[in-house]
Amino acid sequence: MTGQFEEAVRPWGSYIVLDDTAADHKVKRMTVSPGQRLSYQSHARRSEHWIIVSGVADVIVDDVEHRLEPGDSIDIPVGARHRCTNLGTVDVIFVEVQRGDYFGEDDIVRYEDDYGRTG
Numbered sequence: 107m108t109g110q111f112e113e114a115v116r117p118w119g120s121y122i123v124l125d126d127t128a129a130d131h132k133v134k135r136m137t138v139s140p141g142q143r144l145s146y147q148s149h150a151r152r153s154e155h156w157i158i159v160s161g162v163a164d165v166i167v168d169d170v171e172h173r174l175e176p177g178d179s180i181d182i183p184v185g186a187r188h189r190c191t192n193l194g195t196v197d198v199i200f201v202e203v204q205r206g207d208y209f210g211e212d213d214i215v216r217y218e219d220d221y222g223r224t225g
Contacts, residue, residue: 117221118142132209138198143191145219152206154182161198164191
């Protein structure tokens with residue numbers, strides 16, 4: 107992608123930080139590739155709100171499954187275990203709005219990860 111946003115590539119897809127200028131929130135555009143999923147994880151210092159833009163997402167929040175389609179959204183409270191899985195054949199794209207007092211990647215506790223990552 108060109109422009110002011112830098113893409114971070116991950117084993118499951120990629121993300122682009124759209125806004126990281128405020129002390130109380132951060133906004134990302136997440137892309138989950140077909141057949142991939144995020145780690146089952148939680149955060150101690152932030153909540154998240156996901157808005158599905160394209161694709162069909164299988165989202166788990168504290169062991170409850172949700173099927174989300176474009177236009178759907180879901181809230182992930184601080185400390186909730188969560189994961190997004192793409193079971194389809196096109197990218198799942200969602201906007202992630204993080205709210206809290208810290209947004210570093212080291213605020214991730216992973217319970218399950220398909221790619222051998224810990225933390």
